[in-house]
Amino acid sequence: MYTPLEQVRQSYQESLIATSDTAIPVKFRFYTDLPSIVPGIDTKANKQYEQQFFDYIRAGNWQEIHQCFTDFIDRSKQLGENLLQTSQKTRELLWIASRILGGEMGVEHHTQFYYFKSTDYRQLSAEVLNYLKAMENSFQDHQSEFEADTIHYIKQFIIDHAHEEISLDRIGKEVGLSPIYISKCFKDQLGMNYIHFLTECRINKAQKLMRDPNKTLKEITFDVGYHDPNYFSKVFKKICKTSPTEYRNKLLHKV
């Protein structure tokens, strides 16, 4: 509960989340008591972890999603967090994952997050894994049903060859289709242009390469498929809202 008037908005938002499912068998819920996704670290870092978790869902990276939940439950157990609170936070994350899959990606699934019956952390882990398995199955069904094989192949081809000289012409020859037709299908099915997808692949790879402090930005520029460090810097800033140097400094805790 908040007393000052200026905190009404915060109170309202928290109430919306807390009351999102009336089927939960608890009388009271104290939102601020819920543990964070990574117990023991600050709020900002937690936000980053949560953002990464959402990216894993969007990318369909189920191995990492499983790992996130396992890590969260293990850490909560080690820190002696209350089981009910951990269970509630887990439900919240599952619910968000469900919203991303359904709302953003059109994945139909019928998993109901009523409540966990678990009486210890081991059972909680097992229940969560079951929920995740069901969600993953829905995701896989959706993929096979709606994503044409050709577009899937082209996506993989771009990911695998993003660091090379790549064009719609080359892809067209690879799959035996017109570059113009490929461009149209790509936009229709993925909602983004071919070049946008290619750029994101390159920037993602660059972000990973920046973890190596021995690699210069010039080297990374060439490693990801660009030929000009200046242009790479411009594209990186446009996509990431920060310069390559600033990003790397934050990554390596040099701020």
Added chain:
DNA sequence: GACGAGCGCCATTTCATGAA
């Protein structure tokens, strides 16, 4: 490394055509 200007090429869009 960051930024801006300028240029050429390429991707996208729109419309049209032909084949099945």
Added chain:
DNA sequence: TTCATGAAATGGCGCTCGTC
């Protein structure tokens, strides 16, 4: 009618160069 492709116009991307 649908699918695959082509032509033309247009806008934006990618790059170079110069400067700080």
